[in-house]
Amino acid sequence: MYMLQVGINGYGTIGKRVADAVRAQPDMEVVGVAKTRPNFEAEGAVENGYPLYAAIEERAGRFDDAxxxxxGMVEELVEAADVIVDACPSGIGADNKSLYDEYDTPALYQGGEDASVADTSFNARANYDEAVGAQHVRVVSCNTTGLSRLVAPLREEYGVEKVRATLVRRGGDPAQTGRGPINDIVPNPVSLPSHHGPDVKTIxxxxxxxxxxxKVPATLMHMHSINVSLEAEPDAEEVRELLERQSRIFVIPEHMDIDGAGKLKEFAMDRGRPRGDFWENCVWGESVSMEGNDLYLFQAIHQESDVVPENVDAIRAVTNAADAEESIETxxxxxxxxF
Amino acid sequence: MYMLQVGINGYGTIGKRVADAVRAQPDMEVVGVAKTRPNFEAEGAVENGYPLYAAIEERAGRFDDAxxxxxGMVEELVEAADVIVDACPSGIGADNKSLYDEYDTPALYQGGEDASVADTSFNARANYDEAVGAQHVRVVSCNTTGLSRLVAPLREEYGVEKVRATLVRRGGDPAQTGRGPINDIVPNPVSLPSHHGPDVKTIxxxxxxxxxxxKVPATLMHMHSINVSLEAEPDAEEVRELLERQSRIFVIPEHMDIDGAGKLKEFAMDRGRPRGDFWENCVWGESVSMEGNDLYLFQAIHQESDVVPENVDAIRAVTNAADAEESIETxxxxxxxxF
Amino acid sequence: MYMLQVGINGYGTIGKRVADAVRAQPDMEVVGVAKTRPNFEAEGAVENGYPLYAAIEERAGRFDDAxxxxxGMVEELVEAADVIVDACPSGIGADNKSLYDEYDTPALYQGGEDASVADTSFNARANYDEAVGAQHVRVVSCNTTGLSRLVAPLREEYGVEKVRATLVRRGGDPAQTGRGPINDIVPNPVSLPSHHGPDVKTIxxxxxxxxxxxKVPATLMHMHSINVSLEAEPDAEEVRELLERQSRIFVIPEHMDIDGAGKLKEFAMDRGRPRGDFWENCVWGESVSMEGNDLYLFQAIHQESDVVPENVDAIRAVTNAADAEESIETxxxxxxxxF
Amino acid sequence: MYMLQVGINGYGTIGKRVADAVRAQPDMEVVGVAKTRPNFEAEGAVENGYPLYAAIEERAGRFDDAxxxxxGMVEELVEAADVIVDACPSGIGADNKSLYDEYDTPALYQGGEDASVADTSFNARANYDEAVGAQHVRVVSCNTTGLSRLVAPLREEYGVEKVRATLVRRGGDPAQTGRGPINDIVPNPVSLPSHHGPDVKTIxxxxxxxxxxxKVPATLMHMHSINVSLEAEPDAEEVRELLERQSRIFVIPEHMDIDGAGKLKEFAMDRGRPRGDFWENCVWGESVSMEGNDLYLFQAIHQESDVVPENVDAIRAVTNAADAEESIETxxxxxxxxF
Ligand SMILES: NC(=O)c1ccc[n+]([C@@H]2O[C@H](COP(=O)([O-])OP(=O)(O)OC[C@H]3O[C@@H](n4cnc5c(N)ncnc54)[C@H](O)[C@@H]3O)[C@@H](O)[C@H]2O)c1
Ligand SMILES: NC(=O)c1ccc[n+]([C@@H]2O[C@H](COP(=O)([O-])OP(=O)(O)OC[C@H]3O[C@@H](n4cnc5c(N)ncnc54)[C@H](O)[C@@H]3O)[C@@H](O)[C@H]2O)c1
Ligand SMILES: NC(=O)c1ccc[n+]([C@@H]2O[C@H](COP(=O)([O-])OP(=O)(O)OC[C@H]3O[C@@H](n4cnc5c(N)ncnc54)[C@H](O)[C@@H]3O)[C@@H](O)[C@H]2O)c1
Ligand SMILES: NC(=O)c1ccc[n+]([C@@H]2O[C@H](COP(=O)([O-])OP(=O)(O)OC[C@H]3O[C@@H](n4cnc5c(N)ncnc54)[C@H](O)[C@@H]3O)[C@@H](O)[C@H]2O)c1
Known part of the structure; x- marks a missing residue:
């Protein structure tokens, strides 16, 4: 079987997870990863056996020093790859676009980029087909991914009148010591409604x-406080079962006695998940409730990893390697x- | 002019603030405060000139030791007072009720008590008259007070179809070192809708x-993410002006460049507010927005002090010392x- | 080869890690684990194939319900085991002692117990031999383990005049939502010197x-700010090399660009460590410095896991299954x- | 009596406090304050009656807009002032030096500047006289001020062999939402000993x-874990009394039951301190202890305000308006x- 050659440009929080997920697939392999500077993650790439490319020629010497x-250089990686996953910091992806075009390599971008960088925005459950054969595809952000996975089945099953969501976002990832707030709850953005809604509309x-x-002083996961006014009035139990049937939604059972993101991550680590990752939305089963046609629930979203399986699927979409159902299952x- | 004699049972976060607020009124004075044990707050009571009573006879000796x-003992305080404000920890108020009845002293309770402790729950803006002449009145919690102040004018002016509110609550007050979470976002309660809604319905x-x-790891203020489906479709500017006219709502102007509770408290302290208190709801002006008939906004609620003016008004209500408008203005x- | 039968009483933060570490050994196996109540950790025990025993007879029905x-019951586990590792909450271990005596099963206790619970306190690097053949052994706390591993080689190599250490402790483990402080730095204990020093003297x-x-609002690792007045004046490089030679000390190289516990844990997870655990002390290489005979350095201690290999070695010590060197290596x- | 005309360039955390402190003095007044941009603090200056000057000509229009x-412009302020207190962000003070020289106005700088910006570094208790008549004086940082106040009496009374101090620093001030860490303990700087020691040596x-x-995720106060090897062996009680006699050291009595910075600030606010400020070092009385000639104690330092009285004294020093004792007392x- 031909193995899709996947290059990853930007080997940080998202990039390293995508690399490991690609390697785990039966039909792809990591042709290489690119980074700008040496640190423990760069060393980890080498340790893991991923060929490491320098993203910035002038700084290549620093890797030697370390x-x-x-x-090689990132250009070689782009040339060698069937698909490039760009996982550079927000905004850099757009800068890199011309490089991918130069080598005619289809590229995936992350949610930190503007929607306009790509031909289409992507969520496997909701609009896989739109990315089939596309040259530039944006895998939407962690929050938008989490919302899309929830909205898709509700729309199909009941119809959605309106979604109202409060996103209580972690201030920074666990390793980002420079980010705050330390002791505050910060409306962000202050002007309403926030840009997150329009982002969901790209799907x-x-x-x-x-x-x-x-934004709040927590690092583990985002928390969504969700209201969906449905076009029907199912009972809560029925909605819960619908969500339980979604492969990328984990409905937390009451008896697990999990009260927040700390215990959730502990559970993931106990089950041997790499890096304690949650590729799934985590919906508190107990929270799923209906008042009239208003559905309410809480879901925790692991910002660092929920987009990872979406990137894998998007690779298959742009290369036309499988249809949605087959890709998601694989x-x-x-x-x-x-679980 | 006769000065209403007010006793305060429980001299902690709420009690000490109510004492200072009572003292500042032209028509009341603090006849004494009661506490269970010596600490810096007990010393502060004496320092401030409030006669200090022991709440628990057997532990009275500890004050001597310090x-x-x-x-005297709390019974004497209850007897001497025209009104007692009970500001004991949640649940203790209910235990104290028989003591107040014994001396036939009208009593106010705080929001940590069950609504059933009192003849009526109270918010000055919304239902002052219901407390007039009552023997047992509960001043609703900080969150319910904040929601009531917002809902009252919206109902009067436009009619309210439905309120949906996510309360992002501080984990503990600034001095409560024993409370968490440290690094988590905790759905609390997990089952929905939460008990906060029914509490607003007591008003x-x-x-x-x-x-x-x-609950989140912050101590300064609660933050409310608010949606109100109105029965009309005013524009946002009009709603904002309505809120600006409310005496206990502070609409934060954009040019102040205040992004969260930290800067808000800094502002209050710069303006000389005692303890940096915000007796008002703080609504971000920029956040007030309308989508169809859906109003959205953010408000910060200073848990330690927004109920303080409400307690003062409730004192006048139960003693029939003034009508709502006059009391609120005083x-x-x-x-x-x-501001 | 005979496999030592190890029972674990208390399957929480420490217990579950010890179970996994025991299972990984060539000469031991987990005969079962005991817990008081069902939750995700209890389910995890079953998922991992560890026979689960009820610690409290009256509550055994709850497991059924879940x-x-x-x-079976914990008594059966104690009887079946060659060694019991007690990993119950602080103080419960002492209560359990008579149970272990009843079945004449040697027992290990954790650092939350008083030293007096055991015949000897234990650190593999420092005093393995004292536990050989003992019936009751206490594996010292995470902080004491971290200090002992550091002190042992310094004493041997240079002699130690005096150790002065400030332990900046995490407020709670990542899953403990009930623990604070949220925004404070709390001297704990206030009276000096703290009880941690005497605990190191048990070794x-x-x-x-x-x-x-x-205590500070962080959950990932403790941080030790260390001063050791040595009896010699080696240069910093030499001390650093001494530490690098210790198998349970990881000296963080500068080029890894790791600035705190967040990046450290990220590194551990990238390297595939189960639960992101650090069984080693983590000493910042750059921090190791000498001023006269005063050594200074920072070390991070992963409270949840540094005692795990020590428990494994203590199992071999009490059963006289290996000498120190052999056990540590195994x-x-x-x-x-x-690394 | 002639009132010293004091100008304050930089009206933020430090500047606004110095302004209020200057105004409170019997022998000085605030001739004006300068700021670069409008926000709630700029509005507060006007509200407080401080003439407000624009620090950057091109941006002056923004104040109009708000x-x-x-x-006027900052140059006019510098010209009108007898002394300028520069309280601009770190590094800007040095840039401003030529401006002060141009108008021959003596200037004070804050601890964020390099020591080389000034003729002398300053702490009122320790070296007032060195600043008398100087043209450029640096009031040392909050941490250095806190250490200097402690060291001065110990040196005088017992002689100091060596100070070893671990500074557990707040990550940011309460209003600085952009600063972290959120959930980490960060050695900062990593290389030892830190630059704080040499800064104390400027005194x-x-x-x-x-x-x-x-650095830790807390905003209220720094915490110093202190060891001083003395040249004598007084008992702890004697040292405690020595510290209690220092006017700018507050020894926290046990019976106040204050366990950390949260309760400390609460106490300050209860006592009516503006902004809840602590101009004094706060030493836990219970922590003061002697082991041989080694003194140990904990002190909390309010970063936002302990340098404020020092600035006031430095104004008198550079203008030769009083000697140390007289100035400190005033x-x-x-x-x-x-207290
Ligand atoms: N971290 C999250 O929680 C998260 C979640 C979803 C989406 N995203 C998005 O994913 C993208 C990547 O974010 P991240 O958190 O992984 O960032 P990151 O900072 O952890 O990693 C970025 C990596 O890119 C490298 N890099 C920087 N400039 C580069 C360049 N010019 N060429 C190649 N590599 C370069 C960096 O060295 C680093 O390894 C962003 O668009 C972000 O918005 C992040
Ligand atoms: N802190 C808040 O943010 C807040 C906000 C709104 C309402 N409330 C409510 O106000 C009430 C008081 O809360 P708080 O935060 O002020 O508590 P607190 O713990 O700060 O103060 C309670 C005081 O009551 C004293 N006390 C305890 N038992 C007593 C007894 N039997 N008799 C007399 N005094 C006794 C304590 O010594 C303490 O001084 C609770 O019902 C609470 O739910 C609190
Ligand atoms: N967590 C740490 O960071 C840490 C570090 C070093 C040492 N320790 C010590 O290890 C011990 C265990 O701490 P932990 O953090 O693992 O606690 P934990 O609360 O995470 O786990 C304790 C477990 O014991 C079970 N348990 C409670 N009562 C029991 C009983 N009577 N019989 C059997 N099981 C019972 C609980 O259900 C839970 O599974 C304590 O002595 C603690 O001081 C903890
Ligand atoms: N905040 C603290 O905890 C603290 C403690 C001790 C010393 N310091 C030192 O005090 C100084 C000021 O710190 P801060 O915390 O008050 O900062 P800040 O940011 O709170 O205030 C600085 C003020 O200076 C103004 N400003 C910026 N550029 C200016 C310019 N070119 N001209 C005039 N004004 C300008 C800003 O508008 C702001 O009002 C720094 O050197 C700092 O290191 C701060």
Missing amino acids: GIELA FPDLAIDTLGL TNDALGIG | GIELA FPDLAIDTLGL TNDALGIG | GIELA FPDLAIDTLGL TNDALGIG | GIELA FPDLAIDTLGL TNDALGIG
């Missing part, structure tokens, strides 16, 4: 959705999604 | 309101409410 | 050591200690 | 002092230092 062997253009965003099986 | 002079029995509560003037 | 199958009775303890190899 | 009236050039610095009386 005793890290390079496989569901005709969805009515208003979002509000806040990805899930290879990673071990679901 | 060199703090007592004025507006026929209001449609669903609430969701979360309280506001005496404290210096508004 | 659909978790029990292997080195004649060591001169003064410690100070603080443990290290089986776990993959060192 | 409806804030300007008194005591021949002092033996080694310091270690850490400052203390005017502010109400001591």
Whole structure:
């Protein structure tokens, strides 16, 4: 079987997870990863056997100084790859676009980029087909991914009148010591509704959705406080079962006695998840409730990893290597999604 | 002019603030405060000239040991007072009720008590008259006070179809070192809708309101992410002006460049507010927005002090010392409410 | 080869890690684990194939209710085991002692117990031999383990005049949502020197050591700010090399660009460590410095896991299954200690 | 009596406090304050009646836009002032030096500047006289001020062999939402000893002092874990009494039951301190202890305000308006230092 050659440009929080997820697939392999500077993650790439490319020619010497062997420059990686996953910091992806075009390599971008960078925004559950054969595809952000996975089945099953969501966002990832706030709850953005709603509309253009965003001093996961006014009035139990049937939604059972993101991550680590990752939305089963046609629930979203299986699927979409159902199933099986 | 004699049982976060607010009024004075044990707050009571009573007879000796002079036992305070403000920890208020009945002293309770402890729950802006002449009145919690102040004018002006509010609550007050979470976002309670909605209905029995509560690692203020489906479609500017006219709502102007609770408290302290207190709801002006008939906004609620002016008004209500308008104005003037 | 039958009483933060570490050894196996109540950790025990015993007879029914199958009562586990590792909450270990005596099963206790619970306190590097053949052994706390590993080689190589250490302790483990402080730095205990110094003396009775303890709003690792007045004046490079030679000390190289516990844990997870655990002390290489005979350095201690290899070695000590060197090497190899 | 005309360039955390402290003095007044941009603090300056000057000519228009009236440009302020207190962000003070020289106005700088910016570094208790008549004086940082106040009496009374201090620093001030860490303990700087020791030597050039610095997710106060090897062996009680006699050291009595910075600030606010400020070092009485000639103690340092009385004294020093004793007493009386 031909193995898709995947290059990853930007080997940080997202990039390193995508690399490991790609390697776990039966139909792809990591042709190499690119980074700008040496640190423990660069060393980790080498340790893991990923050929490491320098993203910035002038700084390539720094890897030498740190005793890290390079496989070449990023251009070579782009040339060698069937698909490039760009996982550079927000905004850099757009800068890199011309490089990918130069070598005619299809590219995936992350949610930190503007939607306009790509031909289409992507969520496997909701709009896989739109990315089939596309040259530039943006895998939407962690929050938008989490919202899309929730909205998709609700729309199909009941119809959605309106979504109202408050996104209580972690201030920074666990390793980002420079980010705050330390002791505050910060409306962000202050002006409403927030830009998160329009981002969800890149997946569901005709969805009515208003979002509000806040930042708090926590690092583990985002928390979504969700209201969906449905076009029907199912009972809560039925909705819960619908969500339980979604492969990338984990409905937390009451008896697990999990009260927040700390215990959730502990659970993931106990189950041997790499890096304690949650590729799934985590919905508190107990929270799923209906008041009239208003659905309410809480879901925790692991910002560092929920987009990872989406990137894998998007690779298959742009290369036309599988249809949605087949790709999702392959990805899930290879990673071990679901508990 | 006769000065109402007010006793305060429980001299902690709320009690000490109510004492200072009572003292600032032209028509009341603090006849004494009661506490269970000596600490810096007990010393502060004496320092401030409030006669200090022991709440628990067997522990009265501890005050002696700490060199703090007592004025007597709490029973004497209850007897001497025209009104007692009970500001004991949640649940203790209910235990104290029989003591107040014994001396036939009208009593106010705080929001940590069950609504059933009192004849009526109280918010000055919304239902002052219901407390007039009552024997047992509960001043609702900081969150319910904040929601009531917001809902009252919206109902009067536009009618309210439904309120949906996510309460992002501080984990503990600034001095409570024993409370968490440290690095988590905790759905609390997990089952929805939360008990906060029904509590608001003790003020507006026929209001449609669903609430969701979360706890986060912050100590300064609660933050409310608010949606109100109105029965009209005013523009945002009009709603903002309506809120600006409310004496206990502070609409934060954009040009102040205040991004969260930290800068808000800094502002309050710069303006000389005692303890940096915010007796007002703090609504971000920039956040007030309308989508169809859906109003959205963020408000910060200073848990330690927003109920303070409400307690003062409730004292006048139960003693029939003034009507709502007069009491609110007197309280506001005496404290210096508004910026 | 005979496999030592190890029972674990208390399957929480420490217990579950010890179970996994025991299973990884070539000469031991987990005969079962005991817990008081069902939750995700209890389910995890079953998932991992550890026979689960109920610690409290009256509550055994709760496991049934949660659909978790029990292997029996804790007494049966104690009887079946060659050694019991007690990993119950502080103080419960002492209560359990008579149970272990009843079945004449040698027992290990954790650092939350008083030293007096055991015949000897234990650190593999420092005093393995004292535990050989003992019936009751206490594996010292995470902080004491971290200090002992550091002191042992310094004493041997240079002699130690005095240790002065400030322990900046995490407020709670990542999953403990009920613990604070949220925004404070709390001297704990306030009276000095702290009890941590005397605890280190249970390992080195004649060591001169003064410690100070603080609690801060962080969950990942403790941080030790260390001063050791040596009896010699080696240069910093030499000390650093000495530490690098210790198998359970990881000296963080500068080029890894690791600035705190967040990046450290990230590094551990990138390297595939189960639960992101650090069984080693983590000393910042750059921090190791000498001023006259005063050594200074920072070390981070992973409270949840540094005692795990020590428990494994203590099992071999009490059963006289290996000498110190052999045990440490076996443990290290089986776990993959060192980077 | 002639009132010293004091100008303040930089009206932020430090500047606004110095302004209020200057105004409270019997022998000085605030001739004006300068700021670069409008926000709530600029509005507060006007509200407080301080003439407001624009620090950057091109941006002066922004104040107009925000409806804030300007008194002029910073050059006019410098010209009008007898002394300028520069309280601009770190590094800007040095840039401003030529401006002060141009108008021959003596200037004070803050601890964020390099020592080389000034003729002398300053701490009122330790080296007032060195600043008498100087043109450029640097008031040392909050941490150095806190250490100097402690070291001065110990040196005088017992002689100091060596100081070893671990500075557990707050990550940011309460209003600085952009600063972290959120959930980490960060050695900062990593290389030892830290630069804080040499900074203390700008006050005591021949002092033996080694310091270690850490940053934690707290905003209220710094915490110092202190060891001083004395040249004598007084008992702890005697040292405590010595510290109690220092006017700018507050020894926290046990019976106040204050466990950390949260309760400390609460106490300050209860006592009516403006902004809850602590101009004094706060030493836990219970922590003061002696082991041989080793003194140990914990002190909390309010980063935002401990340098404020020092600035006031430095104004008198550079203008030769009073000697040390007289100035300190006047400052203390005017502010109400001591409890
Ligand atoms: N971290 C999250 O929680 C998260 C979640 C979803 C989406 N995203 C998005 O994913 C993208 C990557 O974010 P991240 O958190 O992984 O960032 P990161 O900072 O952890 O990693 C970025 C990596 O890119 C490298 N890099 C920087 N400039 C580069 C260049 N010019 N060429 C190649 N490599 C370069 C860096 O060295 C680093 O290894 C962003 O668009 C972000 O918005 C992040
Ligand atoms: N702190 C808040 O943010 C807040 C906000 C709104 C309402 N409330 C409510 O106000 C009430 C008081 O809360 P708080 O935060 O002020 O508590 P607190 O713990 O700060 O103060 C309670 C005081 O009561 C004293 N006390 C305890 N038992 C007593 C007894 N039997 N008799 C007399 N005094 C006794 C304590 O010594 C303490 O001084 C609670 O119902 C609480 O739910 C608190
Ligand atoms: N967590 C740490 O960071 C840490 C570090 C070093 C040492 N320790 C010590 O290890 C011991 C265990 O701490 P932990 O953090 O693992 O606690 P934990 O609360 O995470 O786990 C304790 C476990 O014991 C079970 N348990 C409670 N009562 C029991 C009983 N009577 N019989 C059997 N099981 C019972 C609980 O259900 C839980 O599973 C304590 O002595 C602690 O001081 C903890
Ligand atoms: N905040 C503390 O905890 C603290 C403690 C002790 C010493 N310091 C030192 O005090 C100084 C000021 O720190 P801060 O915390 O008050 O800072 P800040 O940011 O709170 O205030 C600085 C002020 O200076 C103004 N400003 C910026 N550039 C200016 C310019 N070119 N001209 C005039 N004004 C300008 C800003 O608008 C702001 O009002 C720094 O050197 C700092 O290191 C700060």
